[in-house]
Amino acid sequence: MVLVVDDEVRILSALQRTLRREGYELLTAETVEQAFGILAERDVDVVMSDHKMPGMTGLQFLAQAAMQRPTARRMIITGWTEEIPEEELRRIGVCALITKPWEDWKLKATLRRALG
Amino acid sequence: MESARTGVPKELQRKDDGVLQNLNTALLVVDASARITSSNPPAEQILGESAAALADEPVSRWFAEGGGIELIARTLRDGERFRAVESFVTRRDGTRVPIGISWAPVVDSTGERCGAVATFQDLTGLKQLQSQVVQTEKMASIGQLAAGVAHEINNPMGFIHANLFQMAEYVTDLRRVWTGVDALRKAVGQGHAGEILDASQQLSTLIDEADVDFVLSDLSKAIRESQEGSERIRHIVQDLRDFSHHDTNERVLADVNQCLDSTASIVWPMMKHLVKLEKDYEVLPSVWGFPMQLKQVFMNLLVNAYQAIEEKVSESGGMGTIQLVTRAVEGGVSIHVTDSGNGIAGDVLDRIFDPFFTTKKVGAGTGLGLSTSYSIVKRHGGRFEVSSEEGGGATFGLFLPMGDEDEVVDPD
Secondary structure, rough: EEEOOOOHHHHHHHHHHHOOOOOOEEEEEHHHHHHHHHHHHOOOOEEEOEEEEOOOOHHHHHHHHHHHOOOOEEEEOOOOOOOOOOHHHHHHOOEEEEEOOOOHHHEEEEEHHHOO | OOOOOOOOOOHHHHOOOOOHHHHOOEEEEEEEEEEEEOOHHHHHHHHHHHHHHOOOOHHHHHHHHOOOHHHHHHHHHHHHEEEEEEEEEOOOOEEEEEEEEEEEEEOOOOOOOEEEEEEEEHHHHHHHHHHHHHHHHHHHHHHHHHHHHHHHHHHHHHHHHHHHHHHHHHHHHHHHHHHHHHHHHHHHOOHHHHHHHHHHHHHHHHHHOOOHHHHHHHHHHHHHHHHHHHHHHHHHHHHHHHOOOOOOOOEEEEHHHHHHHHHHHHHHHHHHHOOEEEEEEEOOOOEEEEEEHHHHHHHHHHHHHHHHHHHHHHHHHEEEEOOOOEEEEOOEEEEEEEEOOOOOHHHHHOOOOOOOOOOOOOOOOOOHHHHHHHHHHHOOOOOOEEEEEEOOOOOEEEEOOOOOOOEEHHHH
């Protein structure tokens, strides 16, 4: 089960479209509050988050998500071209960084790998 | 040339000792009735006249526009002094030369005011340099925006790109269904009931496999969303192109609300994740000025406000607020940009308009934003004020007079 968090609803819609036939359940959240709600109820395997979001960065969100679901794999998907420091990514245990616009096959492969 | 008239006080007579004639600064001397009694070659060059053609002429002939007359009158009448006032000379052929001019009264041996002396410089080169600096600073602020802009383009690019990929898959799915339709049509043409039945069953399978209902509705949705995304990108690019335009040197009537709002719409995408923007615009009279330069001032104020909030929020979390308030006030318009950022310390406040002064980290600012903004506001004959407390946000207010087409800008 994969949870995607992005304040851009069109991105969520495109991801649903892309991953429709990938054979796992895809949950989406437009806000971090929504995402925390989902994490509380569902046993999510992968959390993939946008970085630039209102009120909280993707890294901050993933750090908190890690406390709620420590076993879930964490990923960032971002259109932000500025580099996110490597050590930050390591510290929060982000296993993949996907840039927008993404390559379909790469995204699918990365998610498959994360889901083991 | 010596003034043809007799009775010109010797204080006003042309000095042929070579000093004034070889001075690099333009010099004009006028008598109490504002007629030229003496000039030197640089003055003659700027005015576009020979010494003979200038002698005894009313100086107002060249200084009638741009408020020059007012300065002369006040110097002769009240003995006022003016230093380095920006104005312009209008030559006989109508061309204008920007100048910086100083006026001082001339007093004769009895202590009576008997005329005035002006020194001035041609500012054409300086003006060009100034407009280059303004443009360079503007491009630098666009550079700082570039990362934000790239992000704003990458988001719609992201979903358009993904949608196109899926739409191509949908077309492949629908084409497969179409082969089934085609087979059924042929079977119907041949009229064998068994084959028709087979083809029809085949088609049903294909339709189910392809999930045609979903594909058709999602295809329209994907097209709609992608169209909206490309429209967004078109807007961003258009806004940027508008912003990077040059002003002409002529003043035009500027709609300050429009200048402010279109600038806010450029920077809004880069700040929307951290900032609530509150707009409170009043209907404003137009002001004479340079709209692109005003946009640049607003851009600087907005980017500063955003960065102040970013700094504060990175410590405390949450969101910040930027308020944009415009008002019609006596003689002009006022604009206030208030942010809830981390404010400006007292010792910094005194220096924020200094060129190259910056508190931003390397690469985040040129140190020219506010000093350029300050000179732009001055050029409009306006005023800049700032109030802030460390930790408590800041308000930048500016007043712009209605002005007129040829307004002289007094730098003091």
